[in-house]
Amino acid sequence: MEQEIRACLDQKRYQEAFDLLLPEFQSKVLRLAYAMLGDAALAEDLAQEVFVRAWKALPGFRGQSSVSTWIYAITRNACLTALKAAAGKKERSLDDRGIARAAEQAGRVPSVHATIDIARLLEQLPEKHRQALRLYYLEEKSYAEVSRLLGWPMGTVKTCLHRARKELAVALMQSKMESGKT
Numbered sequence: 112m113e114q115e116i117r118a119c120l121d122q123k124r125y126q127e128a129f130d131l132l133l134p135e136f137q138s139k140v141l142r143l144a145y146a147m148l149g150d151a152a153l154a155e156d157l158a159q160e161v162f163v164r165a166w167k168a169l170p171g172f173r174g175q176s177s178v179s180t181w182i183y184a185i186t187r188n189a190c191l192t193a194l195k196a197a198a199g200k201k202e203r204s205l206d207d208r209g210i211a212r213a214a215e216q217a218g219r220v221p222s223v224h225a226t227i228d229i230a231r232l233l234e235q236l237p238e239k240h241r242q243a244l245r246l247y248y249l250e251e252k253s254y255a256e257v258s259r260l261l262g263w264p265m266g267t268v269k270t271c272l273h274r275a276r277k278e279l280a281v282a283l284m285q286s287k288m289e290s291g292k293t
Contacts, residue, residue, distance in 0.1 A: 116178050125169045132178065133162060139179075140186050143260060146250040147190040147242055157193055161186045183260055194238065232282045240275035247272055 112135050119128035140161050144154035164185050172181060233241060246257045247268075254272075258265045 113178050117174065120169065120172055120174070123170075125166075128169060129166055132165065132182070136179070136182050137162075140182065142250055143183065143186050143246075144190055146245040146252075147187070148193060149241070149245060153193065157189055158186075161189050164189065180259070184262075187260055187262060232279060232286065235282055236275055236278055240271055240278065243268060243271045244275050 112131060116128050116131045119131065141154055141158045144157045145151055148154050165182060242261060243257060246252045246260060254265055254268050258268045
């Protein structure tokens, strides 16, 4: 599909290129936006914005990267802009099922039936750590994919995930100790 989209772009058939690009990347863009933002409605709105940006930018596509890398970069940048805009507002968090699933996969916290407020624990983490956790555990991306999607070096991704798990473990222990006192 990538070659077909590039062929259309090379021939300046932008409508055809977009008609191929949209169904190919629609769900992928939505998943990445949700992974970064943690809000389904906001992710849907942002995905639409991404494709509007992509449509406008098609004539300027230089072909220096793959179409998928290009569309993911647009998505990542749109998400980062949305996160910065929302920085003054209350931060978004993952829904309880997503958090529990991520936590169980990480093998660091108890199951969904536990009385610990995992959403609260995750909210205490820096945004950078939450983004990496969302992509790695919820989106089941590899280290390399997280690195590419966030534009971070591989070592930064690994360090960020390690620190996030460590911080969650400490927060979990503190939460257990606090709940044991009551």
